[in-house]
Amino acid sequence: MHLSRWISVCVFFFLLTVINGNGSSQRSNMPGHIAMESYLGHSDRLLYVERLWSIKDPIEPAGDISKHCLELLDTFSNATSVYLKCIMCNARPLHYCQNCATEFAYAVNCYSDIARLVENGSRCRDELERADNVQVVTLVYDFIVDVWEKSHCHNCYNATAQNGTTVYNSTEETKEMLEKIQDVQMCFHDFAGKDIENVSVCFLCRELYNKANDYYNMLDKEDKLCSDLVDSMNYTRRMWSKDLHCTVAVHTDLLIYSLSVAISAIPLLFYLGLYLYGRRRVSAVSLSRRDSLRRALKEDADPPARASTSDGI
Structure with missing residues (x-):
């Protein structure tokens, strides 16, 4: 009696092992599962398969969002992807203000279409925000605008509105x-x-x-x-x-040369001034002595005046 029970239990576990082995081999042959099999456990593999097959069609309308609104969302998603790729490819050397203006304008205009669309009294942007508590659409839009503004790209362009869209043209400067x-x-x-x-x-x-x-x-x-x-x-x-090891200074050579000449000329001007002042002083002293000597000679040459006598009456 006990022997027959043990035999039944052994047969049951043998059949269970065979079934699990066949199921694992079938799942491993499914595309996209080979890489996942290497690091997911048995229970995780089953959960991964269930999630994989439960993914909905991305173009299927979700909730109360209209079909036209989802189409604009898909367009904005593609435009954002193109813009992000453009700025990454032009990050070094940095030329994304110059080379990605068209992509930025297209992404902004796509978001503007979402903000303007109103169907059956409901705004498309409001529908998207209500459907997503994280508000991914708004976050992505704020990000692309933030990159553009922090790079001051608007300083190099004139933004003009044409037919409801924004067009960016490079400034003359x-x-x-x-x-x-x-x-x-x-x-x-x-x-x-x-x-x-x-x-x-x-x-x-x-x-x-x-x-x-x-x-x-x-x-x-x-x-x-x-x-x-x-x-x-x-x-x-x-x-x-x-x-190139050229001088970094701009328009400073003439200034440096001028200062050098001016500084070098200061001692020369100082001594020249002293020389001219000395000569003038000597001339003034010599002239004063000459005048004194001339007056002295003149006084010696003139006789003293005699007292006049009058006759007696």
């Missing part, structure tokens, strides 16, 4: 600054390395460098710089000073 920086860098490229100490590039590119630096300082005082211009000018200055 930005175009001129970029042209000046490009001229300097082209000069570096053409003449750098022509001699051992880069004497030629320092001499030939000095005027272009000074003009670019002066114009940059003017825009800085007027608060018309964006991160692109700041990064480009910093790179140009680093090439000028560290790579």
Whole structure:
């Protein structure tokens, strides 16, 4: 009796092991599960499979959000993805203000479409905010705008409204600054390395460098710089000073030379002044002595006046 029970228990566990083995082999053949099998336990694998098959179709309408609103959300999602990729690809060297303005404008305009859409008395943006307590859409929009504003990209563009959308056009100051920086860098490229100490590039590119630096300082005082211009000018200055070993000072050579001449001339002027003052003093003393001697000689030459006598009456 006891032997038959033990045999039944052994057969039951054997069949259970076989069934579990077949189930595991079938799950391991499913696409996307091979990497997960390596670090998920048995119970976690079953939970992962259940969650995988329970994912809803992303284009299926959710809750009370209208179909048109979800379409605008999908457009905004794609626009945001393109903009984030653009700024990441242009982060070094930093040129995303210049190269990602179109992508930024498109993402902002897509969000504006969501904010303007009203269907059946309900605003699309309000529907999205009610459906998500984290408010991911608003957070993403605030992030892309924050990146643009912290980089001061608005300083390099004029924003104009056209047909309900915002269009960004580069300012004339930005175009001129970029042209000046490009001229300097082209000069570096053409003449750098022509001699051992880069004497030629320092001499030939000095005027272009000074003009670019002066114009940059003017825009800085007027608060018309964006991160692109700041990064480009910093790179140009680093090439000028560290790579090419040219003088960092701008328009200071003439001032230095003038000060040197002025300081050197101070002792000369001092001694010249003393010399002229001494000669004038000597001349004044000699003239005074001459006058005294002349008066003395004149007094000696003139006879003393005689007293007059009168006849007696």
